[in-house]
Amino acid sequence: MSSGVQLSFTIGWIAMLLGGVLFWLISRRLPQVEKRHGVAAMTIVFVAFANYFAMALGQGDIFFNGRTVYFARYTDWVITTPILLASLAMFASNSLSRIATLLAALVAADVYMIVTGLVGNLSSAPYNYYWWIISMIAFLVVLGLIWGPLRQRASEDGQMAPFSKLAGMLTALWVCYPIVWLVGSSGADLISVTVESWLYLVLDVTAKVGFGFVALSAARQGQSRAH
Amino acid sequence: MSSGVQLSFTIGWIAMLLGGVLFWLISRRLPQVEKRHGVAAMTIVFVAFANYFAMALGQGDIFFNGRTVYFARYTDWVITTPILLASLAMFASNSLSRIATLLAALVAADVYMIVTGLVGNLSSAPYNYYWWIISMIAFLVVLGLIWGPLRQRASEDGQMAPFSKLAGMLTALWVCYPIVWLVGSSGADLISVTVESWLYLVLDVTAKVGFGFVALSAARQGQSRAH
Ligand SMILES: CC1=C(/C=C/C(C)=C/C=C/C(C)=C/C=O)C(C)(C)CCC1
Numbered sequence A, B: 001m002s003s004g005v006q007l008s009f010t011i012g013w014i015a016m017l018l019g020g021v022l023f024w025l026i027s028r029r030l031p032q033v034e035k036r037h038g039v040a041a042m043t044i045v046f047v048a049f050a051n052y053f054a055m056a057l058g059q060g061d062i063f064f065n066g067r068t069v070y071f072a073r074y075t076d077w078v079i080t081t082p083i084l085l086a087s088l089a090m091f092a093s094n095s096l097s098r099i100a101t102l103l104a105a106l107v108a109a110d111v112y113m114i115v116t117g118l119v120g121n122l123s124s125a126p127y128n129y130y131w132w133i134i135s136m137i138a139f140l141v142v143l144g145l146i147w148g149p150l151r152q153r154a155s156e157d158g159q160m161a162p163f164s165k166l167a168g169m170l171t172a173l174w175v176c177y178p179i180v181w182l183v184g185s186s187g188a189d190l191i192s193v194t195v196e197s198w199l200y201l202v203l204d205v206t207a208k209v210g211f212g213f214v215a216l217s218a219a220r221q222g223q224s225r226a227h
């Protein structure tokens, strides 16, 4: 592993850890009914911490089909992205049971996206591109569900302002992942592994710590407004 | 891979994809409360699509203990059979929480059945037969739970007519799997790998696309009857 890649992993686990401490401090001051947002945000960053830590120790990669695959990225994403979606969904409705079917569909498409992405990363050309396309379709389903039925739900019985803000932030960040994947070592190899790992680092920190911070702030404000 | 086997995989992923499109069209017209049936049916066929696609590309098998094991069949089944059971259970009760324990037991026995079946497929004789017996016992537990407590539940607060139809269809199809396994390459090797793969294909398409179609039709009718 090059020292640039190594450094990005070290910064990764430290950033996730700091994010976790931050969320813990904010959560303590959240009213009881909004604590669920804190639980989601903390779970996300601590899972990411463990995966970055594993990669920093050299335990999160395998050599397969002639290249190094950082599979720990996928074990991170497959757990954290469903929680990120649940996090967003909690602003669309106060009762998860009322959006259970929708959330189930979102999580199914999302897990499908991550797993087929991993299969693609373990495949040689041109198969990796086939899997990228399959994963992209699942991703479009995720976005379609967010901006269609979930948004509809939010406008009926959710908190529209934080929902729109978070859905926009999520969309803007998430669309970058398939692009990095495509130009990175899993795809056309147009950028170096070092650049790739720094891009994922910036995305991961923003999509987890940044997103969580915005979500927790909204949860605190939403609550104080409701009283 | 022989061309007959290859062809069965290609037909497999195409059939699953077409099933997915069909279910999507039907789901759009389902009333809100019945959409969960559509989500289940679509998830099942899209997962099967990915596994058949991987097998068609030659990515779904490993050479182990002197024979080719199509492990992607098991990654398909271990995800789709629990959803098929959930699908059936949704006709036994409108509220999944009221049959949560029962569904947990069903899924536990079912996953046990698939995983021990995979271990058997990776074993040489006579060990493979031991695992077949263990897997069969789990299968009998699944059937016992369906025709005992779950059926009881359906008669109390479910929709008995579609439940009986689907449970019968499921039982008739599922019992064929251990037979194919036993006479196929995983067992006594009495049939060729080509015949084996076509038998699994017919079973998989019927147990997923056929079953899903019957379930979605029942969901649509059940709803219109309730109003
Ligand atoms: C569509 C697509 C992908 C999408 C990945 C996404 C959307 C990941 C999001 C990760 C987040 C948000 C992590 C942590 O916060 C992959 C898997 C790269 C494979 C190629 C196609």
Ligand SMILES: CC1=C(/C=C/C(C)=C/C=C/C(C)=C/C=O)C(C)(C)CCC1
Residues within 6 Å of the ligand: B077, B080, B081, B084, B113, B114, B116, B117, B118, B132, B135, B136, B139, B174, B175, B177, B178, B181, B203, B204, B207, B208
């Ligand atoms: C009992 C038994 C088995 C049962 C398999 C079954 C029942 C599979 C069902 C698959 C379906 C329904 C797939 C898709 O729709 C195995 C694993 C062959 C191993 C041998 C013993």
